[in-house]
Amino acid sequence: MKNPILVGIPACTKLISGYIQHATPARYGAALVQAANAMPVLIPPEGETMLPLLDRLDGVMFNGSPSNVMPICYGADYDATPDSHDPDRDATTIPMIRAAMERGIPILCICRGMQELNVALGGTLYQEVHKVPGRMDHRAGDGDNEFRFRLQHEVALSGEMARVCGAEIIQVNSLHGQGIDRLAGGLAVEGLAPDGTIEAVRVEGARSFALAVQWHPEWEVLSYPDRQRIFQAFGEACAAYAAARGGRRAA
Numbered sequence: 001m002k003n004p005i006l007v008g009i010p011a012c013t014k015l016i017s018g019y020i021q022h023a024t025p026a027r028y029g030a031a032l033v034q035a036a037n038a039m040p041v042l043i044p045p046e047g048e049t050m051l052p053l054l055d056r057l058d059g060v061m062f063n064g065s066p067s068n069v070m071p072i073c074y075g076a077d078y079d080a081t082p083d084s085h086d087p088d089r090d091a092t093t094i095p096m097i098r099a100a101m102e103r104g105i106p107i108l109c110i111c112r113g114m115q116e117l118n119v120a121l122g123g124t125l126y127q128e129v130h131k132v133p134g135r136m137d138h139r140a141g142d143g144d145n146e147f148r149f150r151l152q153h154e155v156a157l158s159g160e161m162a163r164v165c166g167a168e169i170i171q172v173n174s175l176h177g178q179g180i181d182r183l184a185g186g187l188a189v190e191g192l193a194p195d196g197t198i199e200a201v202r203v204e205g206a207r208s209f210a211l212a213v214q215w216h217p218e219w220e221v222l223s224y225p226d227r228q229r230i231f232q233a234f235g236e237a238c239a240a241y242a243a244a245r246g247g248r249r250a251a
Contacts (some may be wrong), residue, residue: 005038005238008053008060010096012067013045013088028063028110031218035228036235045088048095059106059209059238062093062113064216068178069112071127074119080127081177094120104207106237108230111176114201114212121203123184128177135195138214140175149173149219155199161190161211164233165226172199172215179214209237 009029011022022044029040041057043050054060067086071079073094093113097120100107109117115125130137140148152174162168180198183189191200191213203210211234217227 005036005058005235005242006041006056007032007036007038007235007238008041008043008057009063010043010060010089010093011045012065013086024063024065027218028061031221031231032061032235035221035231036238038235038238043092043096045086045092047088047091050092051096051099054096054099054103054105057105058242059108059234060096060100061234062097062107062109062116062212063218064111064113064175065089067112068127069115069119069125071125074124076124076127078127090116097121101203101206101210104241106209106234106241107203107211108209108234109212110218111214111216114214115178115180117201117203117212118180118184118187121184121186123180123187124182126179126181129179129197130177135197136193138174138176138179138193138197140173148175149216153193155191155193155215157191157200159188159190160202161200161213164211165229167226170226173219174214175216176214208241209234 009024011024014021014023032038032040068081068084070085070087070090073090093116097117126132129135151171154169155172157165157168186204187201188204189198190202193199199214201212217230221227221231
């Protein structure tokens with residue numbers, strides 16, 4: 001691939017073998033390579049010092065993570081999951097989302113990434129969706145990866161999300177404990193679970209591709225047409241952004 005499309009993936013802070021390391025599951029980068037014709041670039045969670053990297057990127061995929069956005073980021077004074085945070089990632093992704101939007105850089109937000117998008121634009125989160133009256137349990141449950149990433153419920157799609165996926169109803173996996181509570185201004189809901197949980201949003205008036213999903217389309221991306229179409233559309237938007245700014249072009 002000559003002059004490849006480069007897509008950033010924010011890393012998480014991990015304590016591995018007694019050392020702080022920066023990592024993210026390999027399936028995100030693999031999905032970019034397989035379905036978006038793009039090369040992944042891992043972004044260390046070093047805060048706003050990482051923002052100049054946007055000058056070199058053609059898109060950013062804000063990926064999922066076991067960690068939760070810190071409640072202080074959206075003005076909550078109660079913390080239901082105090083042992084499940086990654087403040088370094090929050091300090092990196094939230095300003096990066098805003099900066100990417102200002103520049104018109106294509107973004108795809110997945111799971112935690114969708115929650116980060118909502119918070120970055122002024123929204124709030126349910127810290128434990130399964131404890132909200134009338135909501136089902138959206139967590140994965142215990143088991144191997146095949147079990148955890150199994151199809152769990154349908155999502156009703158609309159607007160751009162339905163067009164991208166090529167369907168108005170799809171079946172999705174579900175591995176999240178948190179979710180959107182108050183929707184941020186500038187976001188349009190384009191996916192709902194049967195219990196009313198917001199599953200997909202679009203940034204209204206975005207200068208480029210700016211979609212977010214609560215499920216994990218990167219898992220077995222080539223086995224499901226709707227998942228593959230999400231990454232393909234994102235990759236095409238990244239290629240168009242690169243061409244428009246006279247930068248990288250896909251081979």
